[in-house]
Amino acid sequence: MDILTILLRILHIFGGVFWVGAAWLITFFLAPTAAALGPEGGKFMGALSARKMPIYISIAALVTLLAGFALYYIRIIVPGLSNTTAGMVFGLGGIIGLVAGGVGGGIVGPTTTKMAALGAEIARGGKPPTPEQASQLSALQKRLASASLWNAILVTLALLAMSVARYL
Ligand code: HEM
Numbered sequence: 001m002d003i004l005t006i007l008l009r010i011l012h013i014f015g016g017v018f019w020v021g022a023a024w025l026i027t028f029f030l031a032p033t034a035a036a037l038g039p040e041g042g043k044f045m046g047a048l049s050a051r052k053m054p055i056y057i058s059i060a061a062l063v064t065l066l067a068g069f070a071l072y073y074i075r076i077i078v079p080g081l082s083n084t085t086a087g088m089v090f091g092l093g094g095i096i097g098l099v100a101g102g103v104g105g106g107i108v109g110p111t112t113t114k115m116a117a118l119g120a121e122i123a124r125g126g127k128p129p130t131p132e133q134a135s136q137l138s139a140l141q142k143r144l145a146s147a148s149l150w151n152a153i154l155v156t157l158a159l160l161a162m163s164v165a166r167y168l
Contacts, residue, residue: 005074008067015064016162020155022057023100026108027145027152034115035141039129042119042137049116054109061101068094085168093161100154107147115140 030048034041072094081087118137122129129137 005071008071008074011063012067012071015060015062015067016159018060019057019064020159022053022060023104023148023152023155027148031141031145031148035145039119039122039134039137041141042115042129043123044119045112046116046119046123049112054112058105058109061104065097065101068097086165089161089165089168093158093165096154096161097158100151100158103147103151103154108144108151111140111144111147115144 030044034044037044072090076082076087076090082091115137118133118140122133122137
């Protein structure tokens with residue numbers, strides 16, 4: 001195995017571990033915690049965003065996807081393995097991973113950012129949220145819960161395909 005493939009595998013697997021781990025953590029622990037905290041949940045998401053959580057997750061997802069496509073080219077397309085079962089399962093996992101990237105970057109990330117901004121606005125006001133702010137916050141919390149669940153399901157399916165493809 002050449003050095004480029006080894007480097008791409010390190011980037012791909014480390015990025016994937018961070019991305020899938022973060023997706024599970026957000027879906028099963030952080031989003032429900034933010035929802036249980038009510039208005040304080042917006043501040044909680046704001047504090048997470050201030051630590052650049054969405055940026056680190058986006059970078060990990062991008063690195064995983066880019067290294068994955070490069071690996072697919074080098075390890076599957078060049079040796080002509082795209083019609084084998086393993087090649088197709090790596091490809092299917094790749095497509096699912098790409099859709100997960102779309103859900104994460106297109107819905108989970110922007111919703112987290114909006115919740116953080118609303119949380120900061122409520123905190124600046126120094127008073128309990130207005131009914132309008134409270135209903136906006138609860139709509140954002142619902143959207144975050146369902147989009148992050150879908151994202152977690154998709155990254156899990158991609159990981160499952162990647163874990164078994166070689167042995168099929
Ligand atoms: C959620 C996203 C993803 C995760 C968690 C993930 C995870 C993994 C893991 C753990 C492996 C090691 C399995 C093994 O070598 O037997 C792997 C290998 C691989 N992945 Fe992914 N992957 C993801 C997305 C993608 C994407 C988008 C592509 C592009 C088509 C891709 C293409 C590949 C290829 C071709 C290999 C085999 C590399 C080799 O033969 O050395 N992956 N992936």
